[in-house]
Amino acid sequence: MLKIFVLIKQVPELHNLEIDRRTGTLIREGVENIINPDDLYALELGLSLKEQYEGEITAMTMGPPQAEFALRECLAMGVDHAILISDPMFAYSDTLQTTLVLKEAFDKIKEYDIIITGSQTSDSSTGQVPYQLSEALNIPLITDIFTMEIKGNDFFCHRNFGHESQHIQTQLPILVRTQRHFNEPRHISLKGIKSAFEKEIKVYNFNTFNCPNYLDGCNQSPTRVVKTEKIILKRKNEVIDGTTKEKIERLINIMQEHGIERIWTGVRQDE
Amino acid sequence: MSDISEYKDVWIFTEIKDHVEVHQCALEILSKAREIADKIGQKLVAIVLALETEQYLPIIKDYGVDKIIYISHNDLKHYHERIFTSLIYDLIVQHKPSIFLFPSTEAGNALAARLAYRCRTGLVSDVLNLELSDEYGNNLLISDKPAYLGNVLVKIICPATRPQMCTITMGTFQKKKVKKIDVEIEKIEYNYDINTLKIKILGAPTRKDKPSSTLSDAKFVLGGGHGLNSKTNFHKLFELAKYTNGQVGGTRRPIMNGWMPEHLQIGISGETIFSDLYLSFGISGAIQHVVGITDSKTIVAINKDPNAPIFKTADYCIIGDAKEILEGLLNHYRVSD
Numbered sequence: 001m002l003k004i005f006v007l008i009k010q011v012p013e014l015h016n017l018e019i020d021r022r023t024g025t026l027i028r029e030g031v032e033n034i035i036n037p038d039d040l041y042a043l044e045l046g047l048s049l050k051e052q053y054e055g056e057i058t059a060m061t062m063g064p065p066q067a068e069f070a071l072r073e074c075l076a077m078g079v080d081h082a083i084l085i086s087d088p089m090f091a092y093s094d095t096l097q098t099t100l101v102l103k104e105a106f107d108k109i110k111e112y113d114i115i116i117t118g119s120q121t122s123d124s125s126t127g128q129v130p131y132q133l134s135e136a137l138n139i140p141l142i143t144d145i146f147t148m149e150i151k152g153n154d155f156f157c158h159r160n161f162g163h164e165s166q167h168i169q170t171q172l173p174i175l176v177r178t179q180r181h182f183n184e185p186r187h188i189s190l191k192g193i194k195s196a197f198e199k200e201i202k203v204y205n206f207n208t209f210n211c212p213n214y215l216d217g218c219n220q221s222p223t224r225v226v227k228t229e230k231i232i233l234k235r236k237n238e239v240i241d242g243t244t245k246e247k248i249e250r251l252i253n254i255m256q257e258h259g260i261e262r263i264w265t266g267v268r269q270d271e
Numbered sequence: 272m273s274d275i276s277e278y279k280d281v282w283i284f285t286e287i288k289d290h291v292e293v294h295q296c297a298l299e300i301l302s303k304a305r306e307i308a309d310k311i312g313q314k315l316v317a318i319v320l321a322l323e324t325e326q327y328l329p330i331i332k333d334y335g336v337d338k339i340i341y342i343s344h345n346d347l348k349h350y351h352e353r354i355f356t357s358l359i360y361d362l363i364v365q366h367k368p369s370i371f372l373f374p375s376t377e378a379g380n381a382l383a384a385r386l387a388y389r390c391r392t393g394l395v396s397d398v399l400n401l402e403l404s405d406e407y408g409n410n411l412l413i414s415d416k417p418a419y420l421g422n423v424l425v426k427i428i429c430p431a432t433r434p435q436m437c438t439i440t441m442g443t444f445q446k447k448k449v450k451k452i453d454v455e456i457e458k459i460e461y462n463y464d465i466n467t468l469k470i471k472i473l474g475a476p477t478r479k480d481k482p483s484s485t486l487s488d489a490k491f492v493l494g495g496g497h498g499l500n501s502k503t504n505f506h507k508l509f510e511l512a513k514y515t516n517g518q519v520g521g522t523r524r525p526i527m528n529g530w531m532p533e534h535l536q537i538g539i540s541g542e543t544i545f546s547d548l549y550l551s552f553g554i555s556g557a558i559q560h561v562v563g564i565t566d567s568k569t570i571v572a573i574n575k576d577p578n579a580p581i582f583k584t585a586d587y588c589i590i591g592d593a594k595e596i597l598e599g600l601l602n603h604y605r606v607s608d
Contacts, residue, residue: 091494094393096387096391107290126396127396128380131388134352135385155331160291163289163477163478165476167472168470168471223393223394224427225426226422228425235570235586237583244596248599252600255550260548267556270426
């Protein structure tokens, strides 16, 4: 049976963001937490593979205790199991530390065939974890897939890579990173919501991994934020006054100053 | 972990784009890195892996490098995650660079993330500025990176591990030619056993879906928003783009309205543009859109509402009906001379 894992992250909902006009920072109060939008494509791929190949799918996240709600949502969508990796010791983990913790989790799980991720998180947008986990587990990472097939232990797929469209073959286990709009993420069913709250969420913490010092996110993360500054945009803000005709003429001047000229399109437009 | 004081020199992954030219972004990074290397009195080293690599060396020499370390082989024609990572990791172990910078490209991001894991060091993505400071440690690199949707700048250091690694987006630094008289060249023999590769390529035709011109490469971008009112008006942007060699993009709303396809979205869940000129028509300037345009050199905003937030981000502000202005431009560019 195919063992599928989908990595998700809980992030603040970005579409209704409010910015504090005085300080220029994000207002966090009242902001809803959601599953990182890119991860929904990963979940959908995992769920469809489970249906196609009779697999078993686990959603996994690393985050604060409230990330449990994101996992409940995954369970409601049809995920079989959920693992929450959470411990105050993992707080402030940067990407390298996150990867080391995830590696520890997969070393403990031992049996996995496909680990699926989204393309990046909307809050930090580094996109580094899939590559680093591929290094850590020493399994291939396949990106930009458009068709795939599993035959026994063999994985075949078509993917875009650089300027090529490659047909490749590899062996499980593998990591797959989904791109945006790769599929149509499903909605949660009422039945799903009911069963989501009946299922147990497994929690991995610092003790689960026998407390190795190198998993201390706060003290072992190689990168450190030393300062946060408000960005002040330096723009001219020059208001162009006059009649509509004058405004258009000035705009044409600006376009010409930027080297924009009419190009011959081969089609003559008559009015 | 070995003593970090053993780590010296500034390395740049000098990417070769589509096996035809040195990536512009790599040349920009070399120019900035020259300043850094001078300040700490260390060497600037270009790392080049390609097929027939010798052809690219004269161009790289023009950008102030002290040394070029290169490998040339048919297997290096395209970026390959395992081969490139492995060969460059060996070079890091042997030479111990203090700073290693990468273009923020498909290959650069992937390679930097893999190498940072192998070295168990920190990596900062898409930095906007680099400076050296003694404030937190001797000649420590401080990388500025935008956070919270581009509203704040965080300054990040990597104090205890080496190399200090960053990826840098195209257009962040200016290219600047610097002539150096003697550049040390070191050729490394290719040694990678491709039988250890886990992925077998069964076929690899050139992809056909790759658009010839994309928003992120465009020099002139025309953006449209809900304020254009109708699909007919919005499509005038495409007509103007055709006459002026521009690219059309927009906010989320025109996609929801069915006026333009999804891949033309500019902003947080779409593309970031680096154009010389960006004209925005009827866009109010929600932060989700604005983060995608701030790397443009000149921004012109056209909106009816004088209080629209887009004007804060604009170099030129035109308060007026975007439809009328667009129609006026079309009348000018439509007429052939």
